[in-house]
Structures are given as C-alpha cells and as structure tokens.
Amino acid sequence: MRQDPPVPAGEMLKLLDELAAFSAPGPGVTRLLYTPEWCGVQHFLQERMTGLGLEVRMDQVGNVYGRLAGSEASDKVILTGSHIDTVVNGGRYDGAYGIAAAVTALHYLQATFGQPLRTLEVVSFCEEEGSRFPLTFWGSGHVTGLYSGSEGLDCADAEGITMGAAMAACGLGGIAVSGAEAAAGLEGSYRFKDSPVRSDVAAYVELHIEQGIILERTSHQIGVVQAIVGQRRYLVKVCGTANHAGTTPMGLRQDALAGSAEMLLALERSAVAEGDPLVATTGRLEVSPGTPNVIPGEVQFTLDIRHSEAGMLERFCAAILAEFAELSGRRGLTLAVQQQLDTTPAPMDQELCEALEEICLGQGKSFRSMVSGAGHDAQLFAALCPAAMIFVPSRGGISHSPGEYSSPEELTAGLEVLTALLYRLAYTEN
C-alpha cells in the first residue's frame, strides 16, 4: 500500500480528542456505562459514522455499530473496534483508541478503495471495565454469549441505581422483567430478546494501547498479541488468634498477618521462579481487627494469577495454594480459599498474527510477539472466530490513569497496521 495515499492519522487524533471531551468532571476521562457522558459519546459516534456513510445501529445493551457493506453475497463481517467506557479518572486511549482508529480506517478504505468485497463493521462496545456495575465485558459479552441477560437484573451501582434504571435513563429498553413476566416467575430465566450472539463475525480485530511497559522497554512500535492470558482470582482468608500485642510472647502467637506475609513472599518467589509470562499479585489485603496493639486475628487478601497457557496456570495455582496450606498448618493458622474468577487463556489466530507480522515488515515497523496480561474484548471472540490484537506502546506502562499516554507517532503506527490488515481481510481474495 506504499503507493496509496497516507492513512489520515490527523482525522483519528482529532476524533480521539472529540471522544475524550465526553467525560464526567475530574481529572482524566470518566465515562461510566449508561451515564450522560456515555450516552453522549455513543450518540456522537452514531452521528459521526452516519456522516461518513456507514450504516449505523445500536443494539439492546448500547453497543454501537457502523457498517460498510461488502459486495460479496455473504453475511459474514470483519468486525473491528473496542470499548467506549473508561474507569473512573481513566485515560483518553484505553478503548477509545481502537474505536477512533477503526472509524478512521473504514473512512479511509472506502474513500481510497471503494466498496470492500467483505463487509466491514466498526464496533463501539458499551462496556468492558466493570467500573460502574459489578460486571465486566457487558458489551462484547452480550454478543458472544457470555451473558444471557439475567446477570444484569440484580446489578446496582455504588449509589444503588439498578442497571435497568440506568439503561432506561439512556433510552434503552432496559433489562427489567415486565410485571407479567415477573408474575410468571421469569426473572431468573430472563434472556436477551432476539438472541444477540453474533454468528456472522468472520474475524475480530482490536487495536489497543499495551497498558504495560514491555514495548517501551524493548523499543518496539507494534505488539502482535499471541494470546490473552487466562486469569484466576482467589480470596484468601487466614485466621489466627487476635491477642494483646504486649502480653503475648512471640512464641505463643498465631499471627494471621505474619503468616500472610510469609504467603505473599512465597507467592512472589514462586512467580519470579516460574518466569514470564506468569504474573501473580496481591492487590488488596485487609487486617482484622486492625488495631496497632492487637495481634491480627484475621487477614483477607486477594490473589490475581495470570498465564497464557491453561496448564501452566492450573499447575502454578495448585502449587501455591498447597504451599499456603502447608504454611498455615505449620503456624497454627486456618486457611480458607475462595475462587472468584477463572478465565481460560485466549489464543489469538495464528494466520492473523502472521499477517500482522508481514504487514509490519512491509511497513518497516519494529514489532514484537507478546502476550496480553490484561483482559480485552478480543478474548471473548477468540472462541467464536479468528481474533487478533494489535498493541502500541503505553508511556511508562501507565493506564487507567489521567497519565495514560501514547504519542501521535505511536498511535499512527497502530492505525497504519490496523488499516492494512482490514484491507487484506476485506479487499483482497485471501
């Protein structure tokens, strides 16, 4: 495509600015699901894509699509995009970048090459972060079968607003069961109407900031994601005996915090020994009673363990939990472990990965095969269709923060690679 006109990076950067303007007050961008700023941005995107000649629609949960129909007699779609929601005080790039680039790519491809052979579709998923309601991937999960609909019924945000009420406030149908359905006892079996699972997706491609420091540290422009890690989350509860910090000799203590400290160090040691891409983290830890002069009687902490291979993840988790149990027994502590999350690793499509590498080579861009340690909408499509992810560097690895940053040059490189892949998928006889 070197002979073709340059991809209009300025258009994408301007669109990113426009999207960032839809935010609740405060530092960075705050655009939680079904809030006024969320409604505003999804309507803005619909208008913008309509203006660019795409067929626009919004589905039942608020995902927005812009369609550029192909000339072939097929209902298959090349889908590309990301999520439009952010965390509280998040950045301008996480999610929004993949949407702004996709809109720009489709505009450029149509303007430059006309109608594609295969249908191209941009998607702006309503939600991925889980920042307002206790559900993640509400957008991509809706169209991939992760959710049936009833999951949203019991959901409320921190202020007690139910998801149904929040949807209604955005002019969406909501997911509340009608009085008649409720009378018929259908709450538990509520389903999305018009089965929303998309069996028409031939490929899903997502462009995203890395949210990590690997590309920056290794000076690569593009990350070609080979797999999105599987993730296990556990809540670990360690019980000892709360006692007086002054009158209980060291030898007569069952200190739940000292025991937990030993577990955290064992976790770190094992994770370092296992090596990349395994990561293991305790992000939350709470001590009870939490008084300076009382030996902690109970500690609860979280475990977040990730790996790109299911077998390795399983083996590591089993080994570390066995070590925790041994350690608890030795200290006279009791241990209770509750699994809270178990997502399997999602391999990306190998042909698409190879295509991305060829494109980078052709465009003279440095690239690196890598694992995504963060979850992304693409992982839900991996089971349905060939899926691919393209990463660009994140300055300092910072994301979910107003300090999130990728340079215009880095963002442009990602757009160029995405555009070339979409061209291959939709315009060539592949």
Next chain:
Amino acid sequence: MRQDPPVPAGEMLKLLDELAAFSAPGPGVTRLLYTPEWCGVQHFLQERMTGLGLEVRMDQVGNVYGRLAGSEASDKVILTGSHIDTVVNGGRYDGAYGIAAAVTALHYLQATFGQPLRTLEVVSFCEEEGSRFPLTFWGSGHVTGLYSGSEGLDCADAEGITMGAAMAACGLGGIAVSGAEAAAGLEGSYRFKDSPVRSDVAAYVELHIEQGIILERTSHQIGVVQAIVGQRRYLVKVCGTANHAGTTPMGLRQDALAGSAEMLLALERSAVAEGDPLVATTGRLEVSPGTPNVIPGEVQFTLDIRHSEAGMLERFCAAILAEFAELSGRRGLTLAVQQQLDTTPAPMDQELCEALEEICLGQGKSFRSMVSGAGHDAQLFAALCPAAMIFVPSRGGISHSPGEYSSPEELTAGLEVLTALLYRLAYTEN
C-alpha cells in the same frame, strides 16, 4: 495473718458484679469515659465507699478516692486501685478488679484491725484505655504530671463531642477555657487548677488481671511484676509503583506490599531471635489503592515494639528500622518512618516485689516474677514513688473482650495478696 479472719472474697465478687452492671448495651462491658454509665459507676462507688466509712472525693477529671486516714502525723498515703473505664465491648475484670479488690481490702482491714498507722486510699481512675478520646492514662496522668490540662482541649470523640462537653455532661467543671481566658489567648497554656500532681503518695499498689497467657501456661497463681515494658510505636509508609497486575512482568515491579511482607517477616524473625520479653507487632496494615488487579503502590503499617529494658528497646528498634531501609533500597521502594509513641520501661519497686514474694510464700501461693507487656497506671507512679503490681491469671490470655475471665479462686488469691501487702504498708512499723 493466718490467724486472722478470712478476707471477704464474696464481698469483692459481688462488687465486681455490681460494677459490671454499669455498661452501655451490647456484649461485655462498655464503659467509656464521661458517658452516662461511667457517671453512674463513679457515683455508685462514691456512695458505696461512703457507706463503708471512707472519706470520699472526686477530683477535677473524675478520679474517685476513698480515704481511710492513718493515725500517724503524716500526709503520706498508700494508694491502691486501678481504672474504671473499659474498651468498647470489654470485659468485667480489666481495671474494675483492682478497684473492687481495693475497696474490699480497706473495708476488711478497717473492720479487722481498726485505724491504720498510715493513710490508705482507694482510687478509681477515670480513664486509662484511650477508647473514647485519643488520650490514654487521663486519670493517673492527671495526678502524676503526665498532662497539664491543655491536652484535653482539642480532644473530641468519634462523634465530634469534645472532652469539655462530655465532662460538663457529667457535672464536672470541664476543661474548656472561659471566655475571658480565651480572649486573653490562654487556650494553649491552660493548666489544671490546684496543681493536681500528688506528691503525697508513699506507695502505689495495683492489682490487675494479667491480660496474657503466661500465668495460665506456667500454672502460677500470682504474677509479681518486676517492670512494665517501655513501648515504641511507629507508622511505616512504604511507597512503590502502582501498576497493572496483568501487564507488568514480575521483574519490573516495585510492589509496596511484597516489600512490606518482607519487612514483617524480618520483624518477626528478629523478635523471635531477640527472645522474651521483647515483643514486636504489626497490628494495622493498609494497602493502596487496594484493588485486586493493581500492584500496590503504597502500604502503611504500624509497629508496636516493647521491652522492659530501655537500652535493649532502643537497640532493637534501631536495628529493625535499618533493616527496613536496606530492604526498601534493594527493592526500589521508598520508606518513611514516623515515631508515634515512646514510653520508657517502668521498673517496679524492688522492696515491694520482695515483700510480695514473701507474702506469697507465707500464704502458700505459687508466684512468678514477670514483666508486664501491657501498660498500666502503675507505670506513671514508678517515677514518683515506690510502685508495685500484682497479676492474676487471665483465661486464655484474653482481655478487652467479653470473653475476659479469671476464676473466683484466682481473683480471691489476688485479693489476699493485695490485702496482706496493704497491711504491711499501713499497719506495721516497716
């Protein structure tokens, strides 16, 4: 005293029951400073002691005294008692036992032996626990010079009620500065009126439950306290870098919690190596941001370190803080340590300790010399006059809990020893 009538343990046990009835609702006993139940119990004690023929008075902060004047022409007083306040949902024995036993002992001594040579005084200190206002030893501190008065001016409880208002609600003069004094800018230099420091105390004797498990584990009836430990408290702040738990490889982390865990284990290891009576505890630890999928960027934790010898305490604290600094540097973390408390060890009077041992031997009671790992009112008197403490076993070492328990036999043994010591001090030519 073997030929004398038995000490009336039943009277003391009944008085303990009566005191326990003054409690806010809820499990155990809750009798916070200057609350209605606190007012009730101090007035009850005044009436009871008046009925027993003691001269009764209440001082400016609400300490209650019952005086049995001696026949010698001396203003010196043998003072015995403890504190009347409890923690929230505390037990029936912590503090109250020392008062009930002292009242019973004076009643018995007067009834059996008549007027003493030296004046005996029971004290029910208004406060020791620091459970309502952020001050401890408000009662004994008032009469030993720990406080000048102005410390209470800025104090408020968790509901925002100032100490002055709480005192006024109990009919006490309060410590608020008058309008005229405030106009004269005297708030900061406010002093208790009628300098309350008691230079008339010839000896202070306190009977208390152990609040630990040493007497129970070693099967001793009486603990003869040699020293009350000195105590250092620190707030330690460890800063690393908050980062994404999925996208940050193990080798690129500055995890404030993993670093803190290593410090806690080092603390435990050093304390065990140092041996009794050193104890070191982290009772509170807080993680920020405290999200399961974010590497902790900041951890704050408390240190509570105690020893009965000032030099050993100083040396241990310096060594462990140096180890923390070394450890932080190695992990790329920053460390900030703030000292919050520094009390020096308080040795008890050796002659009184020997007298207690003789009494135990004479009464056929098993006893053990020990260090008090908890703070007590007696530690403030140690600098002013000979001071002694007698411990009785606490079941399971439990205190500050509705489960606090010492058996009637154990309580009676303590009463017998206290009574004998008071007899020696007030009735014999010692």
